[in-house]
Amino acid sequence: MHLMLLGCPGAGKGTQSKFIQEKFHLSQVSTGDMLRAAIRANTPLGQKVKVIMDEGRLVSDDIMIQLVKTRIKEPDCAKGFLLDGFPRTIPQAEALREQDIHLDYIIEINVPDEELIRRLSGRRIHPGSGRVYHLLYHPPKAEGLDDITGEPLVQRPDDSEETIRQRITIYHQQTEPLINYYKQQQELNGTKYRRVSGLGTEEEVRDRIFSILAATAREKESGRSFNR
Numbered sequence: 001m002h003l004m005l006l007g008c009p010g011a012g013k014g015t016q017s018k019f020i021q022e023k024f025h026l027s028q029v030s031t032g033d034m035l036r037a038a039i040r041a042n043t044p045l046g047q048k049v050k051v052i053m054d055e056g057r058l059v060s061d062d063i064m065i066q067l068v069k070t071r072i073k074e075p076d077c078a079k080g081f082l083l084d085g086f087p088r089t090i091p092q093a094e095a096l097r098e099q100d101i102h103l104d105y106i107i108e109i110n111v112p113d114e115e116l117i118r119r120l121s122g123r124r125i126h127p128g129s130g131r132v133y134h135l136l137y138h139p140p141k142a143e144g145l146d147d148i149t150g151e152p153l154v155q156r157p158d159d160s161e162e163t164i165r166q167r168i169t170i171y172h173q174q175t176e177p178l179i180n181y182y183k184q185q186q187e188l189n190g191t192k193y194r195r196v197s198g199l200g201t202e203e204e205v206r207d208r209i210f211s212i213l214a215a216t217a218r219e220k221e222s223g224r225s226f227n228r
């Protein structure tokens with residue numbers, strides 16, 4: 001299965017990716033995590049993208065397309081993958097299509113802008129593992145510390161209110177056109193586009209997504225027994 005999560009910054013793509021990855025045994029391809037790892041390792045790519053990311057702008061399509069093309073050729077992606085944060089522009093989506101990568105599902109997680117700001121300004125992360133917390137919605141057991149390692153949690157540099165607003169604006173301008181793009185792909189090649197509400201608890205959103213994916217698994221299974 002090839003799946004993509006679409007949604008504004010803070011909609012819960014990373015949070016839901018973890019649930020989906022565990023249940024459906026897909027490899028998560030998170031472009032944001034890949035870029036942050038490059039910044040931590042101070043690679044030439046990391047040096048190139050740091051300022052762009054800190055300012056909440058998008059990294060160039062050329063860089064992102066090359067990064068993802070290489071990543072999805074790795075052996076763990078052969079069993080299926082979950083794209084989180086890619087594609088984010090029409091040229092990125094076209095690049096996937098040119099590679100003959102068929103996406104089975106686009107799931108858009110929809111959350112109103114004011115709630116996104118609350119979520120992102122309260123987000124804290126554990127840099128070593130990428131574990132995500134929220135000061136109110138998902139607090140760590142001990143204030144400011146990771147539940148597993150006890151190491152300090154940090155705020156992402158792009159989670160200041162001004163940068164969050166800039167990221168949300170860019171999403172509406174450059175990424176939202178993908179909704180119509182994939183609705184058209186649904187007509188042309190069977191890619192399924194579904195929108196779920198991202199409001200409610202993490203588990204409520206998870207169950208909405210799981211019920212969509214389970215319905216397809218059942219359809220595939222009944223198609224198989226019918227053809228036997």
Ligand code: AP5
Pocket residue numbers: 007008009010011012013014015016031032033035052053056057058059060064084085086087088092119120122123124132133134135137138158167198199200201202203205
């Ligand atoms: P990226 O890391 O992809 O960031 P993003 O898309 O802005 O998304 P976020 O990670 O901020 O949010 P999320 O939807 O994953 O939410 P989360 O689950 O953490 O990209 C970062 C940057 O990299 C970009 O700005 C760009 O510069 C660059 N980049 C990456 N990909 C690129 C591409 N393809 N092209 C160009 N540039 C690219 O949840 C947020 C918070 O809410 C957490 O605190 C969480 O605990 C909480 N939460 C989650 N679900 C719920 C819930 N149901 N109820 C209450 N709280 C919740």
